[in-house]
Amino acid sequence: MNIGIIGLGSIGQMLVKGFSKSGVASPAQLFVYNRTREKSEQFQADWPFTICASLQDVSEACELIFICTKPLDLYPVLQELAPQLRPTQHIVSVAAGISLEDLTSVSATAITKVIPTVTSQILHGVSLYACNQYVSSEQREQLLRLLQALGKAEEVEESVIETATILSSSGPGLIAGMMELFAQAAHRKSPELSVETTRRLLVETLLGTAMLLSEEDLHFEQLIEQVATKGGITMEGLNVMAEYLPPCFDQLFLMTQAKHDSLKLKTKVQFNEN
Ligand SMILES: NC(=O)C1=CN([C@@H]2O[C@H](COP(=O)(O)OP(=O)(O)OC[C@H]3O[C@@H](n4cnc5c(N)ncnc54)[C@H](O)[C@@H]3O)[C@@H](O)[C@H]2O)C=CC1
Ligand SMILES: O=C(O)[C@@H]1CCC=N1
Structure with missing residues (x-):
């Protein structure tokens, strides 16, 4: 089956790498359209997919199409694709904060919302997904096979997808952010340990921890x-975290939910105005 990828940013590139590296699809089965063609050409040197000249080219070639633009760039893409979609085609939106209801309002066809993760470029991590009512069991199975090649796939209700997104999808960035603060604090305490060293120690520790x-x-x-x-050193650190981190994480969920909500408002305007 040919797979279309519209938008070759972080997630579009992750899909090309993940599908190709896992062998679930070969680059020859991938049809890519990006707003700026040069980006596709640069990336194509390593992953010999087909570069499409238009959305129509993607639609004609592919049964499954991933739209990987930023949320506010999605509506015009879906609107252009909608009239030319065949009943057998399956659209996947990876946009955070756009509901299946809004997506389906543009095209009453098979649409799945997937929240992927950049870590899937090395075939680890969780892809969250929720399908609309038009997705057939065969289409669901096909998609699941692809998502499982990228790591784990977890079907979730849309009502909780935004909280889960922070864990599985923002997670790599948030964990990297936490580790940077940890590394900087170690360097502040012992300046003779360079930040490069503290970072290196943490990366290996992170890897070992996750694997264990x-x-x-x-x-x-x-x-x-x-x-x-018991009565040792680590417990002191855990006690500090137990005191200070819960309000920090509560605030993190508050602020990221507020961002999700404002994004949803903005995209909803696009969907409702048209
Ligand atoms: N970066 C991440 O870790 C995650 C991102 N997402 C979602 O994935 C989507 C893409 O995010 P990123 O890859 O980070 O963004 P990005 O900004 O890196 O990539 C977007 C790409 O879309 C292209 N583009 C824009 N309009 C286009 C059009 N009309 N036709 C073709 N290509 C077009 C841009 O040229 C760019 O290459 C967003 O909707 C985001 O919510 C979801 C989960 C994780
Ligand atoms: O930060 C973002 O908006 C995207 C969605 C989840 C992860 N990255």
């Missing part, structure tokens, strides 16, 4: 028990 949790199927609490010797 996953391979031994440990809960966070079980790992904490292994590390934090």
